[in-house]
Amino acid sequence: MGKKSTNTLVLRIIPYVSILSCLIIWQLIVVLNIVPNTLLASPLQVIKLFIYKLNHTQPDGGLILVHAFVSLKEALIGYVLALLIGIPLGLAMGWFKPIDGLIRPLFEILRPIPPVAWIPLTIFWFGIGLSGKVFIIFLAGLVPVVINSYTGVRMTNPVYIRMARTYGATKWRIFIDVCVPSALPMVFGGLQVALSVSWMTLVAAELIAADSGLGFFITMGQRLLMPDMIILGILMIGLTGVVIGIIVDKVEKRLVAGMWR
């Protein structure tokens, strides 16, 4: 038993050691000039740049948090739109056959198109402003949201439906009382997938055409040959992605706990 507990202790420490040693190796690679500083910035340089960018707009014309905010805003608007339209649509497709029949073919055409492939057409239609980005994010988020909502309804335990039917519940009533709550966990499962797809697509869109946002920040870093900017941009994107992921997860758990146990 004693051996086991030291083992778990070791297992708990290793992750920190692992990350720390990675950072040290990274720092050493740059300091010892194994990879030239024009290609890679050290972690300390990146942190320095982050602090500098908190209150300086040079060289890209915006504070780092403003870039993050711009990306976040675009992503959230598109994402929420995808939820508002996608969830009811997917749920309805799962239960009402005529709606399924009419929407499904269009959806099947839409589905295999990678969201990033929409970028050129969208820029062509909307330019590089807010509306274009929102549109792309919306499209990217829509597919997983609809699929999960649809599948959720489809997976409703048939006994529940039969039970409600024997009490004389109408089709609409069964949908509201049985199918929707039963689909909820699955719907929420789709939210995370949709979020990561949306976020990735947004970054791609900003990399190609934007005048602000984290993707733009990275592009500027590339143009200015500043690896510390690029790395800071990548880290910020990852971090922001994690933060919204956690928020969605929390909201989701709250809502599910409210309706399901």
Place this chain on the structure above:
Amino acid sequence: MAISKIENKTAVKIALLEFLRSKYILYAISLILFIIFWDISAKMNGRFLPRPWAVLMELINGINEPIAGKILIVHLWYSLKRVFIAYAIAIAIGIPIGLLMGYSKLINAWIKPIFDLFKPMPPIAWISLAILWFGIGETSKVFIIVLGAIVPVILNSMNGIRLIDPSLYHAIRMLGGNSRQEILEVTLPASLPAIFAGLQISLSMAWTTVVAAELMGAREGMGFIIIRGMSVSNPAMIVGGMLVIAVTAWLLSVLMTLLERRICPWKTELEH
């Protein structure tokens, strides 16, 4: 038993026929309405949206008229080639890493935190760094695609091992299996379906990433085609390119499904 099966089958058949009949009509209506709607909106605003037949003509032209020096099929080949090279690399690295992470808690403790750190960063975000490192050629694109494709491979291989029903191990031990036989007869085959599911996600991820990478900078490939369509203001070329991208994505997924049925014929059980 047998009788009730027939009863079910006939019932299902009748229901299905009835259902399909109405469903296909709805599908047809839906598609026709969509094309009419598309055509009318294109007619009204032709500068931004190509009419359906214009897209078709563009595709037919693409068969023998080169775009930027290469015909359409060659562009498609370039994209596919990048995907396959990167995919092979991702599998070769990802599966062993994932399996080791699933098998050994110690290895997992070392690799997992780094993996978790990289996971939320979209592969496309790396493109600028990749261009800085490898230039704008093939290497940087393959690098990006590997980054995109390797995550689901690792994740699924790891979970594939983790989520094996422990009673399968009990069963093999009760039959007299030693630890080597456990790995050979249970661990590997039992994790196969999950690994395969990872490969499927990974392939579609790779395809998305190649398009994105080619959007950023390329002289050939399907991503190049649509970005080219944008810069020469030819919406038919964009939409045509998107169609080819979509059909390829669809074919790749069909291919994987067929492959899966060959490799894991028992998988149907695991789905419910």
Place this chain on the structure above:
Amino acid sequence: MENRTRALKNFKVQCVGISKSFGEGNEKKLILDDINFGVGDEFVVVLGPGQSGKTTLLNLIAGLERPSTGQVFVDGEEVTGPGPDRGLVFQKYTLFPWKTVMGNVEMGLKLSGMSKKERREMASYYIDLVGLKGFENSYPHELSGGMKQRVSIARAYVNKPKVMLLDEPFGQLDAQTRYLMENEIIRIWQAEKRTIIFVTNNIEEAIFLGDRILSLDGKFPGRLKTIYDVDLDRPRDRADTSFLKIRQRITEETMLIL
């Protein structure tokens, strides 16, 4: 203690002073307490309601768990881990989904290094015995619950174990398949006798199958309560008055757990 050990010596399976608890400190929970019994060449049913530790008891005999105190002997040798001298049939089928019926049944022989031809022959015999001739190349997901459990039984039988351990093997089957399988297990057992320890929570099943019934108390910790001898001729009739009388007696003496 000494006496008891000696008294249990003639049995195929002996459980001596077994107790088992899970967890540590305040979380510690006693699951089985002071279990002593022996099983000869017979069909023994361990009867207990949910949470009486009956599955734990079987796992101890199987060697998948180690007792906290006490020892388990099979043929006079102490059980220290899982092994092919005991054949276990699980409640949840637990077949290898990537193997065919043949592949599953011959698995134990393959592990012991028997040649392909030999093990095919032997496995075929047992597949035939459990009534699955013609399904050798089917995968488990293509079989019904009853058929899966037949495969499980064949898979355990083929190893020629000293004792067969069955853990609520028919618990997941519908009532009619269950009746059928109860008749089948008796048929298989009469064709090739083995020592069987059969765990169930179903009183009717216990009386239909067992030479003896070991009844465990409900609610943790499980304790051995009564041993019933069932002196009825086989095949037994579930509606026979003597059957019903035993049933009534056992029913009255067990706990009701809602």
Place this chain on the structure above:
Amino acid sequence: MSKVSVTGLTKEFGDLTVLKDVSFEVNKGEFLCIVGPTGCGKTTFLNLLAKLIPATKGTIYIDNEEADPKKHNISFVFQEPSSLPWRTVKDNIAYGMQVKKIPPAEMEARLEKVIDLVGLSDCINLYPNEISASMEQRVAIARAFATNPDLLLMDEPYGQLDLKLRFYLEDELIRIWTESKNTVIFITHNIEESVYLADRILVLSNKPTTVKQEVLVDLPRPRNILDPEFSRIRNQVTDLIKWW
């Protein structure tokens, strides 16, 4: 006057006739059991009665009116757990009444009574995954009785339960039924159970299913399974079925 009357009920799936010309009547407040051999389409039969699937031919009348789940109170207790997992025990029991739009005051009164009857007062605020399988089945039974059904259909509700538990729940069912005097059709494969519960037993034939015979069970309750008369009826029904 009979409460439910079924005439010439027939169901065909394509070329296969599952149910052929079934006719019978159920009196008001009667407890009718239906037993039949394996695969005789008992479930199809129940689904027809509950109007979950349409009949090919024949009629089902309740109180001299064509049966209709939207108009009549038909309740169904399924073999498998059918409590909605996102509702508490109390809300699950109330569900049938909510669909039937019973006024809140009356709903509360009925809820209280039925919860008391099935002995679930201690767990009205628990969720289905927090209670045992047998309690869940009692929730389903409470939900069914709460709507005060014209016809209560029960599909092997105790099929998978332990013997002792089954006896207990059967007694409970008889107690609730005696109090409510609802009309019950109870389907089971278990002959002993049918003789223990029923006023009358309908024995079904093999496919195409028809009513083979009616057996009257005129024994006082609570019944004793060791009673010779009980054995006689049990054997009579067994001989009619003989599925083994």
